[in-house]
Amino acid sequence: xxxxxTVKILTFAVxxxxxxxxxxxxxxxxxxxxxxxxxxxxxxxxxxxxxGYDSPIDIEETAPRDIQSFENWAYEYxxxxxxxxxxxxxxxxxxxxxxxxxGWDVYAATALDMPAGTTxxxxxxSVILTSSKAMAELRTHAxxxxxxxxxxxxxxxxxxxxxxxVKILVEYEKGEASPWFPWLNSLPRYYTNxxxxxxxxxxxxxxYMRKLAVKERGNMQxxxxxSIKLIPFLNEDTKYDADLCNWVYQIVYTRAFExxxxxxxxxxxxxxxxxxSDYTEIEQSYDEAGNYYACTTYDVPAGSPLRxxxxxxxxxxxxxxxxxxxxxxxxxxxxxxxxxxxNKEMEELGYAENxxxxxxxxxxxxxxxxxxxxxxxxxTKIGDKRALVTAHQTGDFETKQMLHxxxxxxxxxxxxxxxxxxxxxxxxxxTKAEERGRDLNDHPRLPLILRHNQFVREAFMTVRYQHxxx
Numbered sequence: 001x002x003x004x005x006t007v008k009i010l011t012f013a014v015x016x017x018x019x020x021x022x023x024x025x026x027x028x029x030x031x032x033x034x035x036x037x038x039x040x041x042x043x044x045x046x047x048x049x050x051x052g053y054d055s056p057i058d059i060e061e062t063a064p065r066d067i068q069s070f071e072n073w074a075y076e077y078x079x080x081x082x083x084x085x086x087x088x089x090x091x092x093x094x095x096x097x098x099x100x101x102x103g104w105d106v107y108a109a110t111a112l113d114m115p116a117g118t119t120x121x122x123x124x125x126s127v128i129l130t131s132s133k134a135m136a137e138l139r140t141h142a143x144x145x146x147x148x149x150x151x152x153x154x155x156x157x158x159x160x161x162x163x164x165x166v167k168i169l170v171e172y173e174k175g176e177a178s179p180w181f182p183w184l185n186s187l188p189r190y191y192t193n194x195x196x197x198x199x200x201x202x203x204x205x206x207x208y209m210r211k212l213a214v215k216e217r218g219n220m221q222x223x224x225x226x227s228i229k230l231i232p233f234l235n236e237d238t239k240y241d242a243d244l245c246n247w248v249y250q251i252v253y254t255r256a257f258e259x260x261x262x263x264x265x266x267x268x269x270x271x272x273x274x275x276x277s278d279y280t281e282i283e284q285s286y287d288e289a290g291n292y293y294a295c296t297t298y299d300v301p302a303g304s305p306l307r308x309x310x311x312x313x314x315x316x317x318x319x320x321x322x323x324x325x326x327x328x329x330x331x332x333x334x335x336x337x338x339x340x341x342x343n344k345e346m347e348e349l350g351y352a353e354n355x356x357x358x359x360x361x362x363x364x365x366x367x368x369x370x371x372x373x374x375x376x377x378x379x380t381k382i383g384d385k386r387a388l389v390t391a392h393q394t395g396d397f398e399t400k401q402m403l404h405x406x407x408x409x410x411x412x413x414x415x416x417x418x419x420x421x422x423x424x425x426x427x428x429x430x431t432k433a434e435e436r437g438r439d440l441n442d443h444p445r446l447p448l449i450l451r452h453n454q455f456v457r458e459a460f461m462t463v464r465y466q467h468x469x470x
Contacts, residue, residue, distance in 0.1 A: 085108065085121060088109045107272055110300055113302050116296055118300075129164060134163040142233070143231065150227055169228070187255075193216065193320070198442065205449060205452075212317055275310040275327065294306075326448065333459055337372075350365075369411060419464045433449055
């Protein structure tokens with residue numbers, strides 16, 4: 001078992017003297033030159049043969065988040081924040097729930113102007129949870145049966161996330177004895193992503209979003225009780241607590257990010273940056289010792305959120321499925337055109353979710369027109385289909401343009417049929433959701449699903465008006 005016998009002083013290599021000047025001691029900030037861990041807690045202690053006790057962490061969806069204790073903990077463990085960096089609170093409830101804490105979002109923002117290049121946050125390596133450290137600590141032969149289950153359900157690719165889940169379960173069992181207890185107790189209990197939805201909620205989603213939701217829910221089920229129950233050093237109550245395992249899954253998959261060294265990391269306090277699609281105020285990096293830094297990418301005015309990118313901003317459906325928020329600032333969205341079969345030629349023409357786009361102003365990406373033309377020619381004029389593929393492969397723009405003009409009446413008809421068919425599907429799904437809208441205690445995510453469906457509908461209506469005038 002590894003313990004910290006004495007206070008360790010770590011020098012942050014990246015925080016040079018000019019950056020250190022930005023960090024002044026305050027309620028939640030130390031100087032940027034060093035970080036330290038109290039000798040009373042041992043970060044990274046082994047879980048093998050550990051037997052915990054009932055955890056005082058309440059994981060009920062209505063349980064409050066203890067943010068103040070987390071901020072105090074971050075201060076004590078050497079997390080350094082620039083003056084003006086603060087955590088803000090925003091309720092996503094509207095008037096949809098009676099609970100005080102359901103839907104609360106806690107996110108990083110700045111109360112002061114932040115010049116470009118300002119280091120706003122430093123987190124010492126010892127505080128960061130990583131899959132590599134979790135696997136080094138916990139991956140023994142005793143884990144072989146659990147890993148065998150993962151392989152049997154084709155979940156071996158999720159092994160890094162899985163060991164982060166196991167590590168968090170270990171710390172959960174320790175309760176207040178865990179060094180990470182204040183962080184764990186600050187985390188959300190209520191989620192609105194696909195993994196948290198009821199089966200009925202999934203039935204109210206359009207086909208592409210439903211496909212993503214089923215994938216997310218399936219992944220959670222693969223990594224849950226069936227394998228965790230075979231972990232020998234966890235308590236029996238923990239192993240068979242599906243709600244707890246699902247909560248831990250949510251923590252890992254909404255707060256962990258892969259780093260360039262192929263590790264998967266959760267950075268306490270760094271996990272408070274929200275997603276930005278139009279702008280991202282923060283660039284993240286690590287030094288050679290594994291310490292974390294967040295720096296501003298431009299001159300950020302006071303009162304602004306501090307945001308990073310969670311993924312492709314042109315795929316708001318994935319962001320909704322994985323993270324549970326509706327990104328209404330996106331400039332484009334996947335057109336939801338899903339052929340029954342996608343062959344190599346279609347991929348060469350550009351069929352991909354991040355290229356088949358409807359733009360916010362009603363414009364359509366060239367790839368959408370190419371695929372519509374390819375689909376039309378596949379069932380009518382094979383010779384023109386070959387000419388289209390050859391022209392695309394050789395960069396013959398003039399031939400492609402000629403083919404598009406020749407068959408525009410047909411491709412525009414296919415576009416209209418796709419738009420109208422998808423809008424009709426959305427209307428039916430929204431009607432189904434509204435009929436059950438009174439059952440919010442059973443399906444509290446329905447209002448957000450309705451917002452999602454309406455957001456997609458408006459995007460399709462904009463494209464229709466832009467191209468067909470109504």
